[in-house]
Amino acid sequence: MASHFEDARYYMGRAVDHAKAGIKEELEPLEERVRELTGTENEPEPSRLEKLQGDLKELEGRAEGEAREAVESARGRLAAYREQREE
Template sequence: MSKHFEDARYYLGRAAEHAKAGVKEELEPVEARVKDLVGIVDDGEPEPSRLDRLQADLKKLEERAEGEAREAVAAARERIVEYRGRNVAKAE
């Protein structure tokens, strides 16, 4: 390859690097505004959306209802065992 083409290729690469850095520098304020609008905090994690919060609340309610249901079933089983025990004692 001709020395002129090698030089041109080198300078085009440098120009592309400088253009990339310039665009990045120019867009930093825009990026910051977009992050503020979207709700991305400094650590890079977005704040939970309303939907995420509702899903978390529903999950907690589901777990609570499941626990209460298990307790109710256990209590019912105990009453059934107690009832059957009384009937067996009466029959004898």
């Protein structure tokens, strides 16, 4: 008897999954039409490549800033050294 309930539960779950997929399939054109009319679009998830490119861009910006700071610091030390030698 318990196996009958287990089977029924399994098939009910499958029926729900199929119904959900069918409803989604039927409503997709309507969703697209509403999005066109309202001017909102589905933003796709960034791909793995796009995420890596964004990370690299961020690292590039940070490295560029650190390099500028290092150059400014070196110029300051060089100027101080030259002033000290002239005295």
